[in-house]
Amino acid sequence: MTSGKELYENNKEKLKKLLDETSEEYQFADFWGNLASVKKHREFDEDTKEYVDKYVDKLRPMREELVNNLEKYTEQAMKSIEKTGAKVYLAKTNEQAQKLFLQELGDERTLYKSKSADAKEMGILDACKKNGIEVIETDLGDVLVQMFEYELPSYQLAPGVHFHPSQIANKIKEKYNVDVEPNGPAIVSFFRKTHRPKILNANISLTSANAVAADDGSIVLVENEGNISLLTRLPPKHIVICGISKIVPTVYDALLQVNMQERWNTLIGSYISFIRGPSSTNDVYGQKVIGMYGAQEVAIILVDDWRTKAVKENSFLKEFLHCISCKACNYVCTASRAVGNIYASKMGLGACGIIKDYIHNGIESAVKNGLFLCTSCENCKNFCPVQVDLPKIMRELKKIAVSKNLAPPPLKSYLQNITTKKNPFK
Amino acid sequence: MVKLIYHGCINLSKLPNLCEAGTELIKFLEPEYQELEDPPCCGSLLFHTDEEGARKNCNEVYDWLKKNNVTELTTICAGCYNYFVTFYPQYIPEFDVKINHISQFLSKPEYMQMLDLKYPGEKKIKITYHDPCHMKNARIPIFEEPRVILSNIKNVDLMALEWERELSTCCGAGAGVYSSFKEVSNFTTADIFRQVKKSRAKILITPCSFCYVSFKRLESEKNPRFKILKLEEFINKLKKGEVIE
Structure with a gap:
């Protein structure tokens, strides 16, 4: 195991990159520090404020009902999904989820996907890479990240938001030999022309879910770009992969959850899709035929991995299951604003990224990715629509790190x- | 029955002038308040890092307070205030020592009257106040008391920071981060300074020793056109009739 001193030095080396204006870390931190802030996050317009004030108090009880009865709702969701005509699997582990996904992919070598933090977290992208499957991103943020071959963590709601338009235009010239004006409309128009036809010809698509309704099996997805609408309707097969913590008791809870995910971030998505199995028609003499214009096959892989274990053991990670993945905590995090994606893992910025890193890669990785940069300012909890106690989880992680001698030496000395001296400064 | 002035170890070890200011003020208003020798650290960092250590330290501090018959304490440290009111009852349900932050102590109307504070300069002075995380996140949050004190000082205009109260910007020094990674405070403190500049205040008042240390370090680097004073330091200067240039 690496020592706390080595991890500390590694953190300090990374932080030095913030002094180099040409580094990717500087570029991200510079952008993020100006974009993200508590104040900007809370500047709701009147409509949003009205919605948030009216409904936000309903979220925590709903999430508690789910988390306290996770197995029951998972079982109910599986049955409901099955009734919709979709295939449904419960993967006990991420590895099992990867196998099921590859099995569903069959001989297809190209995968069209929407933005999916779950797919990344569950190792689906790594499994694709390992098996020679070409992944074509369709969310513009991910398209940009893919074009730039950007390896560092970024803001999951808009993963390419830190690239300057002139950088994007230059990259397009370099990759596609096309001159594009360095502005939003011109860049969007370019990708609409190049990427939209590709989606129209896709055979298999992958999305995650913003919510899964246990009572009627609806898969609920929110988006702005229209890529999810196309990906879930046009390809013959649509695969969904998500953690079982995306399940909610009822379809009304699903709408509450997805609306709050958007509104809490002062966003109003253009589309909300409720998907209940493959397309079908009864128009030929009343006979139900599966597969009309939309997908002919829908396969849903619900992933447990650490989740029911956290509930059964009542571990500190149980609290994390209340999270609705709105990413608001990214936006208000003190350390994230200050050091950008140096306090982050591949699974996200800030506390959420670090906690997921701990879950999947262990405490050493969490420390390496900046666990001890958390100032415990508690903004993440204070501005969470579900009041998820991320500060408490971070304290538990720090306790584990300290017990394994992974604390930064100055902190250790305090x-x-x-x-020994009843005073840290003596 | 002892009323204790509890400075907090950062002040005792690094900021003796703040301890003096706090003691002078508290004793002026309530002479029965006492300082005790070698007070133990409240254990702040242990709450973030060592469950058993925190529990043990809590019990030792509580025993020390009991041994010295302390029934009430007033602290000039926002961190000590937060840990005493938020964490101690979690570890010691019977914890019964009354905890005050100095802003709660000073804001009592009778003490405000006794102090009768006035800025002695010829012109009115603009000041601003920064809400620290330790006070906004405490089980009993403190937002109003410092504002009551500062807005009642004659010849002073209390200016709001762009981001204040629950929205206030963290100084980046909490949870021991300052000891290891000053990079966080470099950014956030610069942002707080930007807000102070925008407020046009000539003095930034903080009630938190960690914010104070963080601000003072950047003050020496950035040389901003405003003073940084700790709450009790500012009040004690006014009590003595000092003009703050």
């Missing part, structure tokens, strides 16, 4: 002084 802690020793409190115990």
